Amino acid sequence: MSAVSRQPTPPPTSVVVASPSERLTETDLIYFSSASENTRRFIDKLEVTAARIPLRRGDDSLVALRPFVLITPTYGGGEGTGAVPKQVVTFLNDPRNRGLLQGVIAAGNTNFGAAYGLAGDVISAKCRVPMLYRFELFGTPRDVERVRDGLDGFWHRAPNVAPDTPADEGIDKEDCSR
């Protein structure tokens, strides 16, 4: 008889199964940037690992595996609708992503007055996560420093948990991006 000892069966772990058209990410920073790429330039200056929400419809969709902060530009032109880019809406409509969102940072342009960085306010209200910062276009060196330091502090204070928000505030968490 063989003397091979059997390893104990490991306990079951939760597994996220990706479809062939999905890209999984373990980063704690996720961003969107349109073809003008201002936000991507800001991310480059941060010098941290970040995953980009796909720009084009046919691209693989992004699925977050860990709690993350979202950086998004604002669109909509101050019309009151469409402030959150469609690609970000699609990303947040996936409950796997929405459930891991911890905070939002918005880019924009002060030329849009009250709608400056509005995408962040919309997402913050509907997903009940803190609006952490807003900056213009691709950000100043001071913006880069403040966001880098702010994210460090944010993750030290709340590494894995969503902020404790009342469940009955009437904001529809099922639809947090429009």
Ligand SMILES: Cc1cc2nc3c(=O)[nH]c(=O)nc-3n(C[C@H](O)[C@H](O)[C@H](O)COP(=O)(O)O)c2cc1C
């Ligand atoms: C058509 C259009 C509409 C925009 N609407 C807003 C707006 O409502 N509020 C705002 O703060 N910025 C607005 N912006 C400015 C963008 O948020 C800003 O240029 C941003 O840096 C774009 O980032 P991206 O190049 O990464 O996509 C708008 C820009 C365009 C082109």
